[in-house]
Amino acid sequence: MTQAAPVTKKKPVSKTTPKPMQNLEITxxxxxxxxxFADNAKMTMRNVNVFYDDKQAIHxxxxxxxKNEVIAMIGPSGCGxxxxxxxxxxxxxxxxxxxxxxxICMDGExxxxxxxxxxxxxxxxxxVFQKPNPFPKSIYExxxxxxxxxxLADTRVDLDEIVENSLRKASLWEEVKERLHxxxxxxxxxxxxxxxxxxxxxxxxxxxxxxxxxxxLDPIATARIEELIEELSQNFTIAIVTHSMQQAAxxxxxxxxxxxxxxxxxxxxEQVFTMPEHQLTxxxxxxxxx
Amino acid sequence: MTKKPMTDSSNHLDKIKxxxxxxxxxxxxxxxxxxxxxxVGLAAVMVLFTDIISKxxxxxxxxxxxxxxxxxxxxxxxxNLTDPAQLxxxxxEALSKxxxxxxxxxxxxxxxxxxxxxxxxxxxxxxxxDRLLANPLxxxxxxxxxxxxxxxxDTYYKSWLDGEPYAARMSAKQIQWIDELHAQGKxxxxxxxxxxxxxxxxxxxxxxxxxxxxxxxxxxxLTLMLSxxxxxxxxxxxxxxxxxxxxxxxxxxxxxxxxAVPSIIFGLLGLAIFINFFHVxxxxxxxxxxxxxxxxxxxxxxxxxxxxxSVPPSIREAAMGMGASKxxxxxxxVLPLSLPGMLTGAIIGMAQALGxxxxxxxxxxxxxxxxxxxxxxxxxxVLPVQIFLxxxxxxxAFIEKTSAAIMVLLSFLIVMNTVAVWLRxxxxxxx
Numbered sequence: 001m002t003q004a005a006p007v008t009k010k011k012p013v014s015k016t017t018p019k020p021m022q023n024l025e026i027t028x029x030x031x032x033x034x035x036x037f038a039d040n041a042k043m044t045m046r047n048v049n050v051f052y053d054d055k056q057a058i059h060x061x062x063x064x065x066x067k068n069e070v071i072a073m074i075g076p077s078g079c080g081x082x083x084x085x086x087x088x089x090x091x092x093x094x095x096x097x098x099x100x101x102x103x104i105c106m107d108g109e110x111x112x113x114x115x116x117x118x119x120x121x122x123x124x125x126x127x128v129f130q131k132p133n134p135f136p137k138s139i140y141e142x143x144x145x146x147x148x149x150x151x152l153a154d155t156r157v158d159l160d161e162i163v164e165n166s167l168r169k170a171s172l173w174e175e176v177k178e179r180l181h182x183x184x185x186x187x188x189x190x191x192x193x194x195x196x197x198x199x200x201x202x203x204x205x206x207x208x209x210x211x212x213x214x215x216x217l218d219p220i221a222t223a224r225i226e227e228l229i230e231e232l233s234q235n236f237t238i239a240i241v242t243h244s245m246q247q248a249a250x251x252x253x254x255x256x257x258x259x260x261x262x263x264x265x266x267x268x269x270e271q272v273f274t275m276p277e278h279q280l281t282x283x284x285x286x287x288x289x290x
Numbered sequence: 291m292t293k294k295p296m297t298d299s300s301n302h303l304d305k306i307k308x309x310x311x312x313x314x315x316x317x318x319x320x321x322x323x324x325x326x327x328x329x330v331g332l333a334a335v336m337v338l339f340t341d342i343i344s345k346x347x348x349x350x351x352x353x354x355x356x357x358x359x360x361x362x363x364x365x366x367x368x369x370n371l372t373d374p375a376q377l378x379x380x381x382x383e384a385l386s387k388x389x390x391x392x393x394x395x396x397x398x399x400x401x402x403x404x405x406x407x408x409x410x411x412x413x414x415x416x417x418x419x420d421r422l423l424a425n426p427l428x429x430x431x432x433x434x435x436x437x438x439x440x441x442x443x444d445t446y447y448k449s450w451l452d453g454e455p456y457a458a459r460m461s462a463k464q465i466q467w468i469d470e471l472h473a474q475g476k477x478x479x480x481x482x483x484x485x486x487x488x489x490x491x492x493x494x495x496x497x498x499x500x501x502x503x504x505x506x507x508x509x510x511x512l513t514l515m516l517s518x519x520x521x522x523x524x525x526x527x528x529x530x531x532x533x534x535x536x537x538x539x540x541x542x543x544x545x546x547x548x549x550a551v552p553s554i555i556f557g558l559l560g561l562a563i564f565i566n567f568f569h570v571x572x573x574x575x576x577x578x579x580x581x582x583x584x585x586x587x588x589x590x591x592x593x594x595x596x597x598x599x600s601v602p603p604s605i606r607e608a609a610m611g612m613g614a615s616k617x618x619x620x621x622x623x624v625l626p627l628s629l630p631g632m633l634t635g636a637i638i639g640m641a642q643a644l645g646x647x648x649x650x651x652x653x654x655x656x657x658x659x660x661x662x663x664x665x666x667x668x669x670x671x672v673l674p675v676q677i678f679l680x681x682x683x684x685x686x687a688f689i690e691k692t693s694a695a696i697m698v699l700l701s702f703l704i705v706m707n708t709v710a711v712w713l714r715x716x717x718x719x720x721x
Contacts, residue, residue: 094610096534122613129611133604135623145622146612199612 034267038066048102061263070238072252079258089125126200130212132192134184142184146203170198190221210240346693352482353439357389360432382415411438441494441687494687505670512579521590529598549588557652572654573669586639593635597628630717637710647674
């Protein structure tokens, strides 16, 4: 796994630094620096713009997500990284005022084409949310829900197997196998989040989107989720939005830095945290704003 | 600031302390205002309940007189007890009259005889008929029977037992007869089962609330069957599927307005549309249920929408993220989670409908109906209207009957509201 050096204190901010923000202004025509594109792309996004009513939240973002990679999206609050993530499985459809322009494809198929069924898309692109949100049902029912609605299991035995496998992959099986039929909401926060991951992988998606999956968890639970992400990356393509630069450094192969709705830089994680190409990236990872 | 920190901070503390005691006093005052408000509310309820119970408790017992009855075949004029034509023509009152003459042998003259026959209920003959039909072997036999007394006798006897005899409608002879009966132990108060088993009657001692309770039940069943599914569907559509635009805003405002429309307007609407236009018969539970459905729909829609709104968006997102379709999200997640709130709203709506009388007056459910309704198309009245009818009746004995009917209505309402609270507590989920 990528091991990035601790980065936060790389360049201590001294009083002699000439007004950093002034130099860091971005123009409309700024291109993303770094390696946005991949040869074995699972998802390709070209010139994506996202609007909330008149307000533009995402400006002209182009990026590829490669097969079986973990890509981290970082950036200061309100930079649009969550909005961008949610446009990848069309969760933004539920927001009436939200409008997505540009091209988002998975395996060459346009996700926003009118022919595409959003139900099928979400079975192929799973999502894990910021706050653990298990259904107020039993642990078993939580994991079995996806396979049931998509008709993935023909028999009860099949379903049992899917549930067990998913819980094992989410490294939760050992903890809950004795109480599969108790409420999923009775688990601890970290367990709930792993339950949500198990629920997401039960339908064997191709891509898993994670929207700050650890922000509501304590460090130990976070560590377990991070281990899990590493294991999952063998079978799944993962896009993770995170506030924690250490987390991005620990779990991801590539890191994308967003700033005020623009994609500033995409590079291998190690490079982003050691030799960022762009001044803004450097400013962010050295803690000058965030 | 840094020049004299000591005085500054002690000054500060003094000020805080001063304001603290003022704030504590205000807090205490505020709490007392609350307590007083609660007390006033409770006191009002207590006064209401004491008044109703003190007036109404008497109605649950009623006066019976013991008489020796001979089932004389010739007197009734019936030979075959299985022949309905003969039964209908039989002079059943002769039985009770003969029993009275037998008890008080010295009565002569038309006037005195009328007073004598007035001791017992005018329906006593039919009670004896029922008794005979239940046990045909009694024909020709003699037995002691407790017979329902007339309402004036009942009122007098109860007030006399309480030490304040009300004799305005009693003759001296009647008072004397009652004294005799009392001395022989042949008059007593019994549990008034008629109140719960009979329909309305012009004679207070024969009047019961069974008809009104059945009417209320039928009307409520229909109201629930119509308003719950319609209300919940409307709420789900408006909350989950409808786009937010000028039309839905307009609909929302109108639903809120409907909830505040005086109920008598719904009665007029029912009269104009259901009875005059669609020719639904008047006075029947069908039209009552339809009108009350119109009235409770806004309540159910509003509470159901609130229940749907209270389902956290994270649950919807989770389901949608799993690839559930819109209706799957609603049916699998939103509906089960908001059902307790919806049920509570429905029960409160039903309680409202149960207590409603004004709109039913408009559609003819205020008629005097003796028969107990057995179906949705039988003429019926409902409990609150029965209360209205009895409260309007001149007979003194209807006063306690009215209060007793109010007690029954209130206990239904209390049970329904308790169930609503219990349901809410029971089914509430945490997430």
